Amino acid sequence: MGAERRARTRTGRPQATTHRELEMVALELFSRHGFDEVSVADIAAAAGISRRTFFRYYGSKNDAVWGEFDRLLAGMEARLADAPEGPLLEVITDAIVEFNSFPPEAVTAHRLRMSLILHTPALQAHSALRYADWRAVVARFAARVLHEPEDGFGPQLVAHVALAAALTAYEQWLAHEGRDLADLLREAFGRLRLDL
Secondary structure, eight states, X not given: OHHHHHHHHOOSXXXXXXXXXXXXXXHHHHHHHOGGGOOHHHHHHHHTSOHHXXXXXXXSHHHXXXXXXXXXXXXHHHHHHHOXXXXXXXXHHHHHHHHXXXXXXXXXXXXXXXXXXXXXXXXXXXXXXXXXXXXXXXXXXXXXXXXXXXXXXXXXXXXXXXXXXXXXXXXXXXXXXXXXXXXXXXXXXXXXXXXX
C-alpha cells in the first residue's frame, strides 16, 4: 500500500503506459548507459512502473529492444499473403521495405534499436530466435510461390538469402547516416539473382 501511494504521488517522468512508451524509455537508457549496464529494475524505475508491470509488457529487457516486432512481422506475413502475383524477389522486397517503413520521428530510435541488435553480443542469441521467425514468414511465402514444402531447399534458400540482404542493408544504413533504408533494401535485393 505504501509503495502504491508513493508511485501515485511520484513527481518527474510520467508512468509509461504503452509498449511504445516503455520501449522508448528502455532504448534511451541503453543508449546512455549500454545494454549490459541497464537492468529491468532500472527501466521500470525510469518509466515510473514496477518490475512486475514491466513484465506485463515485455518478457525481458531483450524483448524491449525488439519493440513491436511480432505485430510488424504479422503485418508482413499478411502483406505477403495478399500480394499480387509477381516475381518472387520483387514481392518479398516490397514487403520487407514496407516492414521497415517508419515515420521520420521514429528513425532515430530505429537506428539505435538496430545498432543494439546487430552489435550487442548479449542480444545475439535472442536475435537468432527473432531471425528464425522472420525467415519462417519469408519461407512460407516462397513455399507457396515455388510449390515446395516450407522446409524445402528453395524456400529455405530464399529465406536465408533475404535475411542476409536485409541485414547487409541495415549494416550499410548504420554505417552511412545519410542513406535511406528503403533505398538500401531495394539495392540489396536488386543485386540478388536466384534461379530456382
